[in-house]
Amino acid sequence: MNGFNWRTLSADELEAQYNPRKSVPDFEQHFTAWVERSASARTRLPGAYDLRYGPGPLQTYDLHKPEGSATGRPLVVLIHGGYWRGLDKNTMTFTAEPFVAAGAVVVNLNYDLCPAVTLDAIVRQMQDALVHIVAKAADWGTSAARLHVIGHSAGAHLAAMMAAAPWAGDLGARPQIASLGLISGVFELEPVLHISPNQEIRLDSAMAVRNSVTRFAPKLAGPVLVAVGDDEPQAWQAQSVDFHQACRDAGTQAHLMRVANANHFNILYALADASKPLCTALLRQCGLK
Incomplete structure (x- = not known):
């Protein structure tokens, strides 16, 4: 690991390092921008909205398929952030555009939120969602063998858990994930016990x-692409650095990307822009370039 010792931090320092809303005082303007950009994207993207993968109030997804009748397209799953307690898929729609434009079928996932459910329950919901998605893949003109999962913040954690968490027998076979894109994620959760979002x-x-x-x-x-902003707090960056190293230690092909001039929130604009290195790398990883 990288040697960062969060246990030496004061309560205020823990909050500043592990609560992204504290490190980016104008975070609300990004929430507004995500919603506005996503609403605009929905006017351009072909889509079916609020489809169901489970009985929970927020167990829904949006489906975006490129025009045409091709088969075997890459299947890209997007998972939103919000520290498992906030936001929804309507903040992520704008990031789907470059992937749909490049020929992928994109699923934008929702999930029930804490405190209405536990994090354990959310992980199970994401597993249920993947089983549902893989069962539908052929109907959508895509291939379950080309399943790529991309998440931001808490969504990056959930994406990683889909490939690593124990898989209950009643779910059937675990879907095989072709690649992961993990953007500004939180992967080691003990520090979260000590901050206000908990x-x-x-x-x-x-x-x-x-x-x-x-x-x-x-x-x-x-492959696994682990991306983090250069402007994020040291402890938050350490989450990505340590997870990247853990992947490599496990024998997984992993790449760490530091996104210049990016904080926890504006990094999403780099995901949505096919001219930026982050989006370019993920398009390539998904077989779209």
Whole structure:
């Protein structure tokens, strides 16, 4: 690991390092921009909205398919952030555009939020979603063998868990993920026990251990791109650095990308722009370039 010791931090320092809203005072303007850009994108993207993969209030997804009747297209799954307690898929729609334009079928996932459900329940919902998506893949003109999962923040954690978390027998075979794109993620959860968002997340020590994916990093046949902003707090960057190293230690092909002039929130604009290195790298990783 990189040697960063969060246990030496004061309560205020922990909050500043592990609560992204504290490190970016104007974070709300990004939420507004994501919603506005996503609403605009929905006027251009072909889509079917609020489809269901489960019974929970927010167990829904949007489906975006390129024009035409091609088969075997890459299948890209997007998972939004919000520290498992906020936001929804309507903040991520704009990031789907370059992938659909390049020929991918894109699924933009929602999930129920803490404190209405636990993080354990959210992980299970994401597993249910992947099973549902893979079963539908052929109908959508895509291939379950070309499944790529991309997540931001808490969504990056959930994406990683899809490849690494224990898989319940009642789910059937685990879908094989071709690649992961993990953007400004949180992977080691013990520090979250000590910051204010946990009043809503409601992690306890055992749940934090069960869901600290750095400790059981995925062994993936395909690549993992771990991206983090250069302007993010040191401890938050360490989450990505440590997870990247854990993947490599597990024998997974992993690449760490530091995104210049990016914080936890504006990094999403780089995901949505096919001219930026982050989007370009993920398009290539998904077989779209």
